[in-house]
Amino acid sequence: MADQKLPSRSEDYSEWYNQVVLRAEMADYAPVRGCMIVRPYGWALWENITAALDKRFKATGHVNAAFPLLIPKSFIEREKSHVEGFSPELAVVTIGGGEKLEEPLVIRPTSETIIGHAYSKWIQSYRDLPVLINQWNSVVRWELRTKLFLRTLEFFWQEGHTAHATLDEAEFETRQMLDIYADMAFRDAAIPVIPGRKSDSEKFAGADITYSIEAMMGDGKALQAGTSHNLGQNFAKAFEIRYLDKNGQLQHCWTTSWGLSTRFVGAIIMVHGDDQGLIMPPRLAPFQVVLVPIFKTDDEKISVMDAARKIRAELVAADIRVKMDEREGFSPGFKFNDWEMRGVPLRIELGPKDVSKGSAVLARRDRPGREGKIFVEQAGIAGSVAKLLVEIQQALFDRALKARLDNTREPKDYVEFKQAVEGGFALAYWCGDSACEAKIKEETKATMRCIPLEQDEGSGVCIFCGKASNYKAIFARAY
Amino acid sequence: MADQKLPSRSEDYSEWYNQVVLRAEMADYAPVRGCMIVRPYGWALWENITAALDKRFKATGHVNAAFPLLIPKSFIEREKSHVEGFSPELAVVTIGGGEKLEEPLVIRPTSETIIGHAYSKWIQSYRDLPVLINQWNSVVRWELRTKLFLRTLEFFWQEGHTAHATLDEAEFETRQMLDIYADMAFRDAAIPVIPGRKSDSEKFAGADITYSIEAMMGDGKALQAGTSHNLGQNFAKAFEIRYLDKNGQLQHCWTTSWGLSTRFVGAIIMVHGDDQGLIMPPRLAPFQVVLVPIFKTDDEKISVMDAARKIRAELVAADIRVKMDEREGFSPGFKFNDWEMRGVPLRIELGPKDVSKGSAVLARRDRPGREGKIFVEQAGIAGSVAKLLVEIQQALFDRALKARLDNTREPKDYVEFKQAVEGGFALAYWCGDSACEAKIKEETKATMRCIPLEQDEGSGVCIFCGKASNYKAIFARAY
Numbered sequence: 001m002a003d004q005k006l007p008s009r010s011e012d013y014s015e016w017y018n019q020v021v022l023r024a025e026m027a028d029y030a031p032v033r034g035c036m037i038v039r040p041y042g043w044a045l046w047e048n049i050t051a052a053l054d055k056r057f058k059a060t061g062h063v064n065a066a067f068p069l070l071i072p073k074s075f076i077e078r079e080k081s082h083v084e085g086f087s088p089e090l091a092v093v094t095i096g097g098g099e100k101l102e103e104p105l106v107i108r109p110t111s112e113t114i115i116g117h118a119y120s121k122w123i124q125s126y127r128d129l130p131v132l133i134n135q136w137n138s139v140v141r142w143e144l145r146t147k148l149f150l151r152t153l154e155f156f157w158q159e160g161h162t163a164h165a166t167l168d169e170a171e172f173e174t175r176q177m178l179d180i181y182a183d184m185a186f187r188d189a190a191i192p193v194i195p196g197r198k199s200d201s202e203k204f205a206g207a208d209i210t211y212s213i214e215a216m217m218g219d220g221k222a223l224q225a226g227t228s229h230n231l232g233q234n235f236a237k238a239f240e241i242r243y244l245d246k247n248g249q250l251q252h253c254w255t256t257s258w259g260l261s262t263r264f265v266g267a268i269i270m271v272h273g274d275d276q277g278l279i280m281p282p283r284l285a286p287f288q289v290v291l292v293p294i295f296k297t298d299d300e301k302i303s304v305m306d307a308a309r310k311i312r313a314e315l316v317a318a319d320i321r322v323k324m325d326e327r328e329g330f331s332p333g334f335k336f337n338d339w340e341m342r343g344v345p346l347r348i349e350l351g352p353k354d355v356s357k358g359s360a361v362l363a364r365r366d367r368p369g370r371e372g373k374i375f376v377e378q379a380g381i382a383g384s385v386a387k388l389l390v391e392i393q394q395a396l397f398d399r400a401l402k403a404r405l406d407n408t409r410e411p412k413d414y415v416e417f418k419q420a421v422e423g424g425f426a427l428a429y430w431c432g433d434s435a436c437e438a439k440i441k442e443e444t445k446a447t448m449r450c451i452p453l454e455q456d457e458g459s460g461v462c463i464f465c466g467k468a469s470n471y472k473a474i475f476a477r478a479y
Numbered sequence: 480m481a482d483q484k485l486p487s488r489s490e491d492y493s494e495w496y497n498q499v500v501l502r503a504e505m506a507d508y509a510p511v512r513g514c515m516i517v518r519p520y521g522w523a524l525w526e527n528i529t530a531a532l533d534k535r536f537k538a539t540g541h542v543n544a545a546f547p548l549l550i551p552k553s554f555i556e557r558e559k560s561h562v563e564g565f566s567p568e569l570a571v572v573t574i575g576g577g578e579k580l581e582e583p584l585v586i587r588p589t590s591e592t593i594i595g596h597a598y599s600k601w602i603q604s605y606r607d608l609p610v611l612i613n614q615w616n617s618v619v620r621w622e623l624r625t626k627l628f629l630r631t632l633e634f635f636w637q638e639g640h641t642a643h644a645t646l647d648e649a650e651f652e653t654r655q656m657l658d659i660y661a662d663m664a665f666r667d668a669a670i671p672v673i674p675g676r677k678s679d680s681e682k683f684a685g686a687d688i689t690y691s692i693e694a695m696m697g698d699g700k701a702l703q704a705g706t707s708h709n710l711g712q713n714f715a716k717a718f719e720i721r722y723l724d725k726n727g728q729l730q731h732c733w734t735t736s737w738g739l740s741t742r743f744v745g746a747i748i749m750v751h752g753d754d755q756g757l758i759m760p761p762r763l764a765p766f767q768v769v770l771v772p773i774f775k776t777d778d779e780k781i782s783v784m785d786a787a788r789k790i791r792a793e794l795v796a797a798d799i800r801v802k803m804d805e806r807e808g809f810s811p812g813f814k815f816n817d818w819e820m821r822g823v824p825l826r827i828e829l830g831p832k833d834v835s836k837g838s839a840v841l842a843r844r845d846r847p848g849r850e851g852k853i854f855v856e857q858a859g860i861a862g863s864v865a866k867l868l869v870e871i872q873q874a875l876f877d878r879a880l881k882a883r884l885d886n887t888r889e890p891k892d893y894v895e896f897k898q899a900v901e902g903g904f905a906l907a908y909w910c911g912d913s914a915c916e917a918k919i920k921e922e923t924k925a926t927m928r929c930i931p932l933e934q935d936e937g938s939g940v941c942i943f944c945g946k947a948s949n950y951k952a953i954f955a956r957a958y
Binding site for chain 2: 043047065066070071089093097105114118127137140329
């Protein structure tokens with residue numbers, strides 16, 4: 001798959017993305033329009049993302065469970081905004097076991113309703129609260145314009161659903177989970193996301209408040225990479241999720257939900273990739289190191305493979321995820337290109353000369369050519385590799401942050417604003433009015449991505465209407 | 480949930496099962512008929528089963544991926560036996576995004592067809608083989624008679640799908656995966672399953688050979704707990720999965736599939752449970768130890784909780800899964816019953832007297848009353864606990880094996896055969912003829928569970944028709 005050149009990112013970013021996803025064997029198109037197959041290499045990245053999140057969920061007291069795929073259609077209709085938001089996107093099962101069903105079933109587009117129904121049975125007393133459940137699954141939304149990982153009919157995600165005694169606790173939970181997403185993005189994915197609050201027109205159908213983490217892609221567009229919703233008492237009222245408080249009074253619960261999906265894989269590809277293909281952040285990379293033994297004669301093969309196996313064993317013992325490329329009939333050059341396409345952060349080249357000198361060549365994926373080559377001793381190579389992986393992780397983050405800062409402007413007027421959103425983020429005062437937001441979108445194709453939680457002190461005037469405002473918002477075109 | 484007594488197993492095994500599943504909060508009924516909610520405690524057990532299998536799959540070179548939920552209906556129809564087997568059980572999506580679909584889609588009942596389609600694109604050459612992919616997901620089969628975990632419309636499982644260059648390799652893979660299931664059942668679940676071959680009438684729709692592991696439940700009935708199929712070239716021919724061999728000849732691949740589902744959770748419940756509730760095998764138990772601090776006064780609380788926290792820390796450091804029950808307003812007796820219902824293998828009771836003596840009481844779940852109590856020093860308690868957990872694991876296995884042997888008879892004639900299958904397994908010579916198998920089923924409700932791979936030497940005559948036979952088969956009534 002590495003024998004043809006990718007389109008460059010500058011000439012056709014969208015096609016570069018499609019090609020790199022297919023050629024690196026991250027995903028493939030499924031026979032059903034808009035569905036995807038996540039191939040083993042893509043799934044290995046997603047498994048590492050799930051592990052990074054799951055341990056954070058469990059450390060904060062959450063447990064996993066599994067709720068059904070099939071939801072009675074009437075459930076979706078119980079919460080007013082929810083039905084408006086999701087009805088147009090439903091996949092509906094009308095036949096089961098050869099018979100027409102009395103009530104059609106929908107494949108879950110998200111599980112607030114069916115979980116709300118369960119919570120109404122399970123929760124009786126304040127002693128039962130909080131309920132902190134997450135599930136890893138897939139959901140189906142009938143999207144019209146699809147793109148691998150970024151927007152597919154079926155996508156894979158986790159959805160957390162919690163119930164609390166008070167609004168304060170629910171808001172704490174909502175923000176805590178947003179923080180967890182941001183922390184995973186920063187530390188593990190090396191993506192400098194911006195946590196913030198969505199506008200009313202962009203919030204989840206049924207939420208009082210939606211928070212998101214927003215990331216800047218390689219072309220300056222925004223991608224919503226995870227969301228956390230304070231659902232207030234909307235679903236508690238629609239599904240009668242109630243508890244007896246300490247005074248024996250019946251109260252409605254306060255609920256939250258939060259999700260992060262395989263979209264995030266798309267974010268990693270678009271933030272870090274270059275014209276040679278993917279670049280995987282070491283902490284999430286399926287393979288952190290690829291080891292390429294190089295030899296011509298049978299004698300060379302014996303000594304090189306012997307040294308290569310020792311290196312592999314040392315890396316495995318140090319918990320480094322290493323792949324040895326032993327494929328026969330492929331040149332070292334072909335293998336180098338292939339693993340560059342797949343974005344393995346570090347390559348070890350090991351030839352007969354290296355073996356005789358007791359050294360090896362390390363090549364950084366994030367620094368092409370000579371500049372990224374380091375010569376190290378074979379003795380203690382796990383230490384050198386571990387240190388380099390940390391450096392690469394940091395370098396990817398620094399580069400992504402620099403790109404984000406370089407492509408974020410604070411326009412002084414609407415003319416500058418329009419220029420800013422051509423290829424990046426505009427950070428500007430906004431009055432909070434949906435009318436301004438809608439007009440900006442109509443005129444510039446940029447949407448209000450979020451009101452960042454971190455705000456400088458000060459105030460100004462709305463970039464569109466000139467009304468007073470004391471917070472800035474990020475506007476950008478988005479995936 | 481522990482305040483009412485369970486029905487005893489001897490008086491109503493089926494109702495005992497239903498009650499223990501609900502009261503131990505393993506699962507709940509979903510609003511859609513025949514679907515289940517796997518609650519956090521049940522899911523934690525399933526997560527441990529998945530981890531036990533996943534590491535074995537990866538150690539044998541398998542990788543995970545994700546194929547879509549939705550399959551074009553026409554795919555199911557391409558393999559003749561497959562369509563006959565699965566057509567009556569399909570859930571069909573006919574509406575998407577508000578529009579009637581041109582081609583109906585089915586929710587996967589299993590994924591041979593959609594994966595076959597993908598493999599036909601991905602596999603070109605012998606260099607691409609073998610392909611060894613597994614996926615963790617859920618599937619939907621429109622079952623009429625359902626029971627939590629044992630048979631549900633939607634169930635959770637893994638399905639492995641592999642493609643090989645030769646029949647021998649495919650058969651090796653099929654048997655290897657059967658061995659992995661048996662090994663997990665033996666070592667981790669403490670269930671002495673019997674690996675064997677299914678008859679033609681019981682094999683998977685589309686397989687040449689189906690192997691299974693069969694387990695005996697507490698009432699002497701059989702449960703098929705995992706299956707591994709050699710699919711021959713049936714799906715390779717239906718989906719044109721072909722490769723160029725070393726001589727440049729186009730060949731059809733040989734494929735396999737194998738699966739183990741949340742049924743296995745039902746097996747664990749039925750094999751090990753007793754009249755007090757569940758008994759979890761330590762190696763898979765969500766909590767291996769429950770720690771119950773006991774105190775009355777505030778002073779006692781301080782010293783007991785202090786000692787309890789130290790014990791918990793020591794157990795956590797030794798990688799023992801421990802739950803401390805700090806619930807207020809519940810008596811120790813209530814807590815003991817509650818955790819007995821949930822089957823935690825070992826309980827630590829810690830009261831003020833224990834604290835003053837530097838000791839603790841350990842109570843084994845598998846040995847009720849005084850007999851199961853052990854007094855240990857708090858110093859080095861992790862070692863005592865670890866040792867006991869190994870003993871409990873072994874004791875559960877020994878008990879299950881004894882029950883299986885005690886309830887398996889080798890009838891000398893058909894009269895004895897009919898008695899044997901009233902409450903256990905009959906191991907008898909069988910001629911291999913489907914006609915005999917069908918008549919036995921009609922007359923005794925017992926089905927041919929498997930022809931065990933392990934056979935004594937010798938030969939005899941078919942228990943039903945008297946024809947010569949050189950292998951014995953297991954017959955039993957089954958879930």
